[in-house]
Amino acid sequence: MSASYKEVNYSLRPAKHIERKMLTEALQRLSVFGKLSSYRYVGFGSIYFSDFKLFHRLLGISRMTSIEKDSFNKERFEFNKPFRCIDLKFGLSNDILPTLSWKDKTILWLDYDGALNKDCLSDIAEFCTKAPSGSALIVTVNAEFDKAELGAFQQFEEAVGKENVPIGITIKDMKGAGAAKVLREIIVNKIAETLSARNGVRQKQQRLNYLQFVNFHYADNARMLTIGGVIWKNSQAETIKSGPWNDLPYIKHDADPYVIDAPCLTTREIRYMDSHLPIGPEKAMKFPVPKEQREKYAKIYRYYPAFTEAEL
Template sequence: MSSGSSIPYHLRHNKAVDRNLFVDLLTKVNNVKNISDYTYISFGGPYLEDFKVINSALKIKKMISLEVDENTHKRQKFNMPLSCIDIGKEPLCSGDFLDNYTFAKRKRHIVWLDYTDPAKINEQLGEIESISNKLNPFDILKITMNAHAETIGRDLTLPINNDPREYRARKLEETLGAYLPYPLNDNHSGSKTYPTTLLHAVKKAMRMGISSRSDLVIEPVSAFIYADGQTMLTATAVVLKNEEVKINRFFSKSRLSAWPFLNRDWESPRNITVPSMSLKERLFIESLLPHASAQEIIDSMEFLLADDHRSTTKQLKTFIEYQRAIPWFSKVVF
């Protein structure tokens, strides 16, 4: 369930950017509903890092961590940073929790399902459909899934240099099943296009889940991809009453309509992969902003931050766009 969460945040810069953007989104929601009254449900991992940040930034005090691994559950007990986090007496998988938890209509929830196992995509989409059916107006659902095309596999009977996209498209059709967003071809299963295909499957799962509740809709808010190793897709949506959408009240009152990272159609996710930099490199780059372009920064540094010029340029443009959401990590010697 949360195996990827065992990697410390200081080694996952891009996931930390995604987390900070999520906090930024939730502060916008606070313009409509008191965010501190929400219940936060997520996969805490051994360190419960997200819970500390959510509590500190948003003053949310009702928090539930889901964990299926027994050893990680024991580590959570040892590392418990806040008394308001409920980790349960015993390990519990997300599916069992969702089957038994009641999303009371008078309470609001933020649910972040942070999946890491690419072998369980169909099961994960089933959980997304299930929870979408249980949520109530102004509840927020965030999904993180492994979107690394290599995890789909390849035809081992063919040479290693054979294009694997045809095989992966067929495999995906079998895997996605009822959540297949459209007939797939080779172009839907490449390393650059697979995250978009998976995002559309997530959208279909959410809409299938809420389809029986004619008074509600589930509205996309953001969608990103990042890589701290393998490519991950993250998408956030909010449940609203139909009239809220018709008059656009939620998005205008929350000021999300002016949020630069808003993505209301989920046609494709935005890439938030930023370059790995030393402290000195980052300080130098920021000293050239806000006026310098990516190319001007490269010219000033006289070296590349990535494997090639194109990758460096792309990552620097991302850094410039998301600079405010990029955390500072530094080694502290006691």
């Protein structure tokens, strides 16, 4: 018998939901750099605008730009805009980002559905060239690597540009979760390179640094990587030292990822466990969900999505 109940309906994407909620919480901590309402959000809203809804409601950001590459269905995107404050720009992020004003602190989420390539790196460099201190950059890319395909590594090198592949990386490093680690390294290197050049002409106190705060690995279907971090200037060293993110359990400042692993549970099981949390559902007696699943749930229950069919 197939064990398909363990799998999920891809359209529901529980890990993506969890990621969005964790990110929202992590981004709230940017308030140490200034009022969140003074931030601007730039993302790829698609027709769902899930990130825009969350960030407007929970961060109070009301200057929002959604970049949409599908310019053939403009009306549909306009129609689906959940709030008036979202400005839709049609085109590729590569073309749109350079036209934006970068005067204000910005949260930019480059939520690519595809693999990392030179265009993505150019978007990342664009942000690092222009965004003011206190701005946050989140990058999501597909981290699947199909080793079986002939010339896969060469294709990967060409896609991201040989000049961006760290020395010593071979196809062996791309196994399983390895690919996501390599991709993170490439992204972080690009950020460091761009900031280093930008710092060249800046006074010491004004020089910019990058602090990563999330490094998510998850797989609703394909393996995905999301890394997010903030750029800050030397004069804000004290703020950074105070550790704005210290108490959040999924924060990662380095190459070690936080794996979002959502167990498949029924609403009844969720309710039952919730009533015993945050101490630990493992203490509950006569509970038929395996221990491993219970533990997974205990880690993420605050962010676990509740899906239900609704008649609207």
